[in-house]
Amino acid sequence: MNKRILMYLVFLFSFSELAAQEKLSRFAIGFNYGFGSEFSNTDYTFTNHFYKLQLYYNLKEGKHFQYQILIQPEINFAKHQLLNFYFVKPDSPYFEEKRERYTKLKDVKEYVLNIGFLVRKPLSERCSFYILGSIGPMINDTETERMSEGFAFADVLAVGFSFKFKKMQFDIRQEVRHVSNGGLSDTNAGYNTKNIEFGISYPL
Secondary structure (H helix, E strand, O other): OHHHHHHHHHHHHHHHHHHHHHHHOOEEEEEEEEEEEEOOOOOEEEEEEEEEEEEEEEEEEOOOOEEEEEEEEEEEEEEEEEOOHHHOOOOOOOHHHHHHHHOOOEEEEEEEEEEEEEEEEEOOOOEEEEEEEEEEEEEEOOOOOOEOOEEEEEEEEEEEEEEEEOOEEEEEEEEEEEEEOOOOOOOEOOEEEEEEEEEEEEEO
16 A cells, blocks of 8 residues: 555656646746847937847747747847937927937937747747747936937837757847837837847756
8 A cells, every 4th residue: 555655656746747847848048139220310320239138938839830928128228319400399498408418429228128929930840930029118218309218118020030959049030129108208209220139048
């Protein structure tokens, strides 16, 4: 009787360990670095580079596609300058002082927490292609002619390619990013940039 109980406990423990491993295998953690600049225009310049933590959760794996949720804490370092001072209209209070202030080169920091949804198409056992859309709140630390200081949102649409080597996964993705405050303040033109990211991740 004791042997049966012992065997049952060993089986139960082994099954629990396998279940836990299966559950943990749904997660991966990674790190990305990226950089970019504004789309060509005559109004302003905006160049940036950024660092992201990446937390992946495998939501579902089908026959042809994989679906993942992605959480991305990010810090973004940017440089911005107004080129077209006529962007600040004469009917704006203190417009001359604003034109002088806004046309100076500025350092901008953004603290972001994006949540994304990723659809991945495996091309082979090691390679895959994916599309990613994400949105999230952010804090902008510098007022400019295009956006107020404080709370805003960052929206990203990206396409990427992944390659697995042993347990590591390497990523490269091209993206379009829009930043604005969603109309929470009068200054809400925002920034539009094209970025490229490089990353590495590891399953938990």
